[in-house]
Amino acid sequence: MKKDRAATEEKIYESFLSLLEENGPQAVGINAIAKKAGVSKELIYRYFGGLEGLLLQLAKKGDFFKSMLALHDKDLATVEDLKEFAMAGTKELRENKLTQEILRWQLLENNEATRDLFKYSNKEMGKIFAISDKNSSLNHAFQLMIGGYVYFTLLSKFNKKFITTDLTSQESWEKFDKAIEKTIDLFNQEPRRKSTDAN
């Protein structure tokens, strides 16, 4: 029998990732990972330190919002920049299954094992919202809309529709996008009031 630690480590980690992406946090277990990797579970403990170690590695290696990084260097001074940035965020959210499942995971538990992973992914997510912080009037509305986008993204895995909205159609997601853009516009086009009090 051939022996290659690097290769088996890779098999284990990839199996862990694909289980998480395809079947969600509940499907991620030592037995399931070992079975999928076709390897003894002992090795998961030996090479990674169990599930906790795998989560830690994911925290370090995971690419959660890498598509945002390029944009984040820009100034984001204008309303159009802000809209472009928001659209990049919703696109990332829609397409990155790994990010989706980690966000789902945060709704289920928060313990020793997951803490580091969540801390890191939240840090990445925070970069998006750092922008809207500058516009305190828009801030909470913006958070709600992105939060809603996350909610519907997660919901769409098991539900075809939300009330009257078809969550399987491209058109619906475009409408959500448009709603975000329009809200950004409305908050910026409103008649300037006398003070910074924008509640």
Add this chain to the structure above:
Amino acid sequence: MKKDRAATEEKIYESFLSLLEENGPQAVGINAIAKKAGVSKELIYRYFGGLEGLLLQLAKKGDFFKSMLALHDKDLATVEDLKEFAMAGTKELRENKLTQEILRWQLLENNEATRDLFKYSNKEMGKIFAISDKNSSLNHAFQLMIGGYVYFTLLSKFNKKFITTDLTSQESWEKFDKAIEKTIDLFNQEPRRKSTDAN
């Protein structure tokens, strides 16, 4: 030993409810319910038809948005009515743990057992959004914001904060409420355009 079927049925159902409310969907299992009720699990199968039967009963008896029903009879013609209705919805969402956990459940699975429960709770939730359907321009923005509200409500169970927002403070939730009200205003105050095209 005393025997009282009605009383034990009550004990079982109440144990099921409190487990769901306090510990979430993952904690709801035949063994856990029987243990909490202090009763043999056989009786759960005999009297309810297992977990599936309990979910069915919850679907029929559960009061998910009962606080909304009174308001729903009103006309909701004015913007103020719509805002009042939205605020009643967010309040209900914040306070009804049972509703929260069912919404959380919908993000985890959707099978034979849960289908009826979700169908019913969604029907109730649909009543809220029937109102915003009339204003197609606002519709998706409104859905996003309520969805975001749901998201943050569920998130707050295991996370103290989201980015910079403290999810444990009353003040944050008031700001979210205000953001919704303001968005409703902005969408209604915008200069009327020539057609119904409001994308």
Add this chain to the structure above:
DNA sequence: TAGATTTGTAACCATGTGGTCACATATTTT
């Protein structure tokens, strides 16, 4: 080549799960 070390496996453990069973004991019915 011989010995030490790394890599890998399969069996095993305690525990928990949903589900079924035979049985005992109340309660009703005849």
Add this chain to the structure above:
DNA sequence: AAAATATGTGACCACATGGTTACAAATCTA
């Protein structure tokens, strides 16, 4: 009172879980 039925229990089943152990086999080192 006797028989039938409703109610309740605890043991049991097969299976899955996370975690550990003892051992085999490949690879590295001397």
